Every structure is written in C-alpha cells, then in structure tokens.
Amino acid sequence: MATRTPPLRKDFDAVAFMRKQRDKISKDIANMDFEEIKEYFSKKGRAKRPAANKG
Numbered sequence: 001m002a003t004r005t006p007p008l009r010k011d012f013d014a015v016a017f018m019r020k021q022r023d024k025i026s027k028d029i030a031n032m033d034f035e036e037i038k039e040y041f042s043k044k045g046r047a048k049r050p051a052a053n054k055g
Contacts, residue, residue, distance in 0.1 A: 029037050
C-alpha cells in the first residue's frame with residue numbers, strides 16, 4: 001500500500017520575506033555611520049526580544 005502525501009500549501013514564502021526585510025534594513029541604515037548603525041540594531045534587538053534581557 002502506497003502512502004499519499006498531501007499537497008503542500010505555500011502560504012509563506014521565506015525567501016521573499018527575507019529579501020523584503022533586507023531591503024527595508026538597507027534603506028533604514030543607508031545614511032548612518034557605524035555608531036548609529038550599532039544603536040539601530042541594539043534598539044531593534046531589545047524591541048523584538050525583551051525576554052532575552054532577563055538575566
């Protein structure tokens with residue numbers, strides 16, 4: 001007896017999502033110097049993962 005695999009539903013395209021995120025970040029940091037970029041990413045990290053800073 002052969003097993004049937006159900007057809008995959010493609011609701012989320014990871015490659016398109018990552019490209020969109022990369023383009024957004026590139027546009028955000030285009031005119032920043034190194035210190036501003038460090039601050040940008042440190043703020044982004046705190047906003048996304050508040051539980052990681054628990055200690």
